[in-house]
Amino acid sequence: MISILLRRILSLLVTLLVVSLLIFCVMNLLPGDPASIMLGTSASPETLAALRTQLGLDQPLPVRYLAWLTGIFHGDLGQSYTYGVPVAGLIAERLAVTLPLALMAIVMSVAIAVPLGVQAARRHNGVFDFLAGIFSYVSIAVPAFWVGLLLIIAFSSMLGWMPAGGFPGWGAGLLAGLQALLKPAIALALPQAGVLTRVARAAVLEVMNEDYVRTARAKGLSDGVAIWRHAVPNAAIPVVTMLGLQFTFLIAGAVLVENVFNLPGLGRLAYQALSQRDIIVMQDVVLFFSALVIIMNFLVDLAYLMIDPRLRANAQ
Incomplete structure (x- = not known):
């Protein structure tokens, strides 16, 4: 296990070095x-x-x-050309908005998608499965920023329940901060929930007729308990993979949503740095996004090894 971990870490470091070189070359070749x-x-x-x-x-x-x-x-990380402050401070300040936003979105996505996908698998080819498929296709097809605009129109312009955008800062209180992030989190979560629903449904369908699930039913467990206790944990690998990819997408792919809701997050910082030609900020933000993707893939690989002992045996 130690040798596997060392090989993965070495591969991670080499990948980060190559990515940093590519980012530097691309950014400095921009007109x-x-x-x-x-x-x-x-x-x-x-x-x-x-x-x-x-x-x-x-x-x-x-x-x-x-x-x-x-x-x-x-x-x-250097000094910003535009803001005249250390880039590390800028990233930390903006990450305090983007990270909670991504965490809220991923929690919503899992809360919607996993039960929906499992129930769709249990009722395969039934009405519930059909409705879950419609939800999945529609949520995948609709862009997150468009969902955000609809939420602003519905809950801010028409009902007046929430402000249209902006972020009051965590100093205004936890509740005020979470309320400001609620609509953008929903806008980010729905497309991801559609993808995760399809993955969870397919993964559970693949394992629900395995011998250990049939044995659990034969021992007297109900169909629902057998699936949740035995099928769902064994279908976790593709779901964990998708969660890792979704989390990095939510961190790095929130540029449009953050601009729609006027949130001072990392995505908006990247957009501003690009428009102002602030090379050092662009380099550092893109490297941060890339490192996050690489590290999340590394953690997903480790999760595979923890979940499935067969993978540990094959990796020796």
Whole structure:
């Protein structure tokens, strides 16, 4: 088990290094000069050259990459060109909004999808299965930002129950913060619930007629207890895989939803950095998103090994 873990960690580190190099190259090959964008077209060449030197943009690309990588290893993500503050502080501040939003959305998604998928499998080809399929197809087809707009129209414009957008900050209280994140969390959760419903249904269907489930029924357990106690845990691997992918998507893919609800999250920070050509912020945010995806895949692999001992035996 230790050797498996060490191999996975080594693969993770190499992947992160390669990804960081690709991100740096892509970001620095984008058209436009950050110094020119910051100073405008009327800036003199001397002022432009001075700002480029101050920002380190006059250094060769390999030197800038190594400086960026060294800073990351020391916990220094650099200084934002636009905001003039450390990028690590910006990411931490915005993550305080995006992370609770993603957690709320994933909890809602699981709460909707797993019971729905299990019941659809139990009533395979029945009316409930048909209705669950309609829910799944519709929720997958509808974009999250469009659901967000409908929620704003319904609960803010028409009913006036909630503010249309914005975030009061956690200093205003836990309830106020959760209320501000409720509509965007629903908008993010519904499409993911549709996907997870299909995965849970297929996984339970695959195992519900296995010998151990039939044995549980033969021992006198009801159909529902046999499925929830024996079939669902053994159908967990594809569900866990999808949960890992969904969580990273909810963190990295909330750009449009955060902009619809005017939330100061990581997605909005990435959008603002791109529009302002703030290279260092873009590099760090994209690297953070990429590292999150890689680490979540690593954790999902570990979860596989914990759930299914057969995988541990095959990986030796």
